[in-house]
Amino acid sequence: MSEATGETAAPVELKKNVVGRVAERVGKFLSETYTIKGATAKELQKYADTYDRFTGDQRAEMLQYYEKVAQKSATWKVVRNWVATGAGLAVAGAAVAFGPAAYSAVMAGNLSGWFAAEAATFKGAISSPFIGDRIKNIWSWITHPAILK
């Protein structure tokens, strides 16, 4: 599935709730960041289209390579998982192509299965009765997406 196409970013009414308002703010920040960095939808699309052509085994190979890259940064330990799994490419595509409103609409849960699936992941993560475990699980899921499509 090509993720950074913005195909799911159809204009919809935002939910007027906490999630919608937080999503709107995050979307605005992303859009401004992309503008500052000069990223274009075309560059993202090229990367995403190329990434989509790799198999799950090839993506696992990429992750293994990244784990050996000599970078002692804590940031790299998180980012390498996202890069290997293409995490965030779809949202990035929507933010660049359509601006914060589209991102906010996606994140407010008005659209498509992939957001619902991600939210379902966190519902599982916060099922422990112990807050320490819940925090650990949520952090783990955010920073180490396990699915290599």
Add this chain to the structure above:
Amino acid sequence: MEEKLKAIIKRIEQSSLSVEEKSQLYATISSGLQASIWPTIMQHVPKEKMDVIAALPKDKLSALEFAKLIEASIQDGMALAEIDDVTNKLLDEVDAALKEERI
């Protein structure tokens, strides 16, 4: 980023939001963080090499060569420092948004 994110998670967990709202908030934060890295990566990826790889037929695509593009983008440390800055700023936005919601 870790401490900042864990502090936000703790506040959300201790709030009166429903499980549904909490999980959607986490999905929002997660997706936002993951999306935030790509502008920086795109800025540092060697563009000519990216173009060459993108034009290859599928049977010639090498996961190793593709991974080396990313390695090249982070090698001097600048991209990772920028990513660290952006992710922290995104979490600052989330923090401010939650405060507005009295969470």
